[in-house]
Amino acid sequence: MDRIPILKMGPYLLVTIQIDLYDRVALNLENDLITMVSKTEAKGVLIDISAVSIVDSFMGRILGNIASMSRIMDAETVVVGMQPAVAITLVELGLTLQGVHTALNVEKGMELLQDMIGLHSSSTEDDEEGPDDRND
Amino acid sequence: MIVMTKDTMQIVREQDVVPFRNRVREYAVKIGMSLVNQTKLITAASELVRNMLKYASGGKVILEIISKNAQTGVRLTFVDEGPGISDIKQAMQDGFSTGRSLGLGLPGAKRLVNEFDIQSTPGTGTTVTITHWKHGR
Ligand SMILES: Nc1ncnc2c1ncn2[C@@H]1O[C@H](COP(=O)(O)OP(=O)(O)O)[C@@H](O)[C@H]1O
Ligand SMILES: [Mg+2]
Numbered sequence: 001m002d003r004i005p006i007l008k009m010g011p012y013l014l015v016t017i018q019i020d021l022y023d024r025v026a027l028n029l030e031n032d033l034i035t036m037v038s039k040t041e042a043k044g045v046l047i048d049i050s051a052v053s054i055v056d057s058f059m060g061r062i063l064g065n066i067a068s069m070s071r072i073m074d075a076e077t078v079v080v081g082m083q084p085a086v087a088i089t090l091v092e093l094g095l096t097l098q099g100v101h102t103a104l105n106v107e108k109g110m111e112l113l114q115d116m117i118g119l120h121s122s123s124t125e126d127d128e129e130g131p132d133d134r135n136d
Numbered sequence: 137m138i139v140m141t142k143d144t145m146q147i148v149r150e151q152d153v154v155p156f157r158n159r160v161r162e163y164a165v166k167i168g169m170s171l172v173n174q175t176k177l178i179t180a181a182s183e184l185v186r187n188m189l190k191y192a193s194g195g196k197v198i199l200e201i202i203s204k205n206a207q208t209g210v211r212l213t214f215v216d217e218g219p220g221i222s223d224i225k226q227a228m229q230d231g232f233s234t235g236r237s238l239g240l241g242l243p244g245a246k247r248l249v250n251e252f253d254i255q256s257t258p259g260t261g262t263t264v265t266i267t268h269w270k271h272g273r
Contacts, residue, residue, distance in 0.1 A: 020157070023150045054157060054175065056182040057240045085175040093179060093244035094230055 004029050006036050011043040012113060013075075014106070018051045026062050034069045042075050044113035048106055050081025060095040067099040076101065076116050080109035140208075141166075141201040147185055148194040156197065157182055160212065163199055167208045167270050177210060177268040180248040183241035184214045184264050190235055192218020192262065202267070209250070209269035217261040224254055 002025050007014040013036055015029065033045060045066065049055070055063075067077035078101045090097070101116070103109035141163070145156055160181045164174040181197075188195040195216030202211050221227045228246065233239035242264075246252040251267040 020154055022154055054178050054182060056179050056186070057238045057244065058182075058186060061238055083175075085172045088172055089175045089179045089248065092176065092247045093183075094240045094247070095238070095244070 002028060003032065006032060008036075008040055008042070011117070012046055012110070013037065013040070013042045013044070014046045014048070016048040016051075020052060020054055021059065023058065026059060030062050030066055033066050034073075037070050037073050037075050041073075043117045045070050045075055045077040046106060046109045046113065047077065047079045048081050048109075049079055049086075050083065050105075052086065053083065055082075055086050055090060055095075057093065057095055060090065060093075060097060063100055064097055067097075071099055076113060078103050078109040078112050080104065080106050137202055137204040139200050139202050141199075143199045145197050145199065146194070147188055147197060150189060153182065153185055153189070156185055159199060160210070163201055163210045164268075167201055167210065169210070169268070169270050173268060173270070173272060176248040177212075177266075180245035180266055180268075181212055183245045184212075184266070187241050187264075188214055188216045188218070188262075192216035195261075207269045207271065209267050209272065211265065211267040214264045215261070216263075220258040220260055220262055221254075221256040222258045224256055228254070 004015055004017060004025065013033065015033065036042065037045060047063065063079060070077050077099070080103045082102060101112060103112050145159060147156060157178050160178050161174060164177055169177070185197065195214060198213040200211045202209055226232055228242050230243045231239040242254070245266060249266045249268045250272040253265045254262070256262040
């Protein structure tokens with residue numbers, strides 16, 4: 001397998017990385033995501049790395065690139081599910097993942113995106129916030 | 137110091153990185169290293185093996201389980217016959233890179249493991265040795 005599927009969910013793109021990625025696959029993902037953001041005008045990118053056990057500076061740079069390229073096209077990037085051992089290691093490695101937001105899991109990541117983008121899904125969630133002052 | 141297990145892996149292409157990391161994990165697991173320490177060791181190893189591929193078009197890694205002063209650890213020796221590094225002090229600085237990347241590999245690897253040693257001779261090659269102890273930090 002050398003491509004990771006990208007799911008479109010409303011204004012968001014969702015990617016679940018299920019294994020430690022070979023470089024080629026990671027680079028393909030970077031390209032595919034950036035192309036998809038531009039094509040679909042997505043407002044947010046959610047990358048689930050809960051199954052990733054190692055993030056080195058190569059992988060970190062790819063996550064950073066995805067975030068900065070997406071930002072240029074007006075989309076925010078949230079990385080979700082980073083394993084605690086990976087997070088601790090990244091700090092010591094010195095990698096800050098600039099421009100990359102993080103959240104505990106996909107659900108929290110979605111919430112973060114919605115807050116950042118100021119969109120509210122028109123579904124049944126009516127128990128979270130009172131006034132609905134969405135900006136158009 | 138006693139060497140309890142020893143193996144060598146040739147690293148010649150990008151596809152060797154993930155299997156190599158898995159082998160390092162096997163060694164770390166074998167001595168009962170904690171998950172955080174495993175992750176630190178493997179991440180450092182990943183940086184060094186990438187450098188070997190990127191700057192020296194490959195090389196070999198010697199993997200060992202060693203025992204010293206009642207401590208058990210994993211020692212990895214990265215040997216290449218690439219161009220070498222003329223200014224090691226500069227190469228060890230955060231953010232320094234001749235490869236237009238992040239420049240965190242060498243200094244980051246040093247921070248991640250208990251022992252770090254680098255020897256390099258321009259025109260001859262580079263050898264980096266790292267050791268991470270089971271109960272290191
Ligand atoms: N095995 C090696 N052979 C030759 N030069 C190396 C080697 N490893 C590292 N270097 C040099 O040291 C610099 C810093 O390496 P590193 O900290 O890993 O950052 P990066 O790989 O992002 O450049 C590299 O840019 C390169 O010039
Ligand atoms: Mg490097």
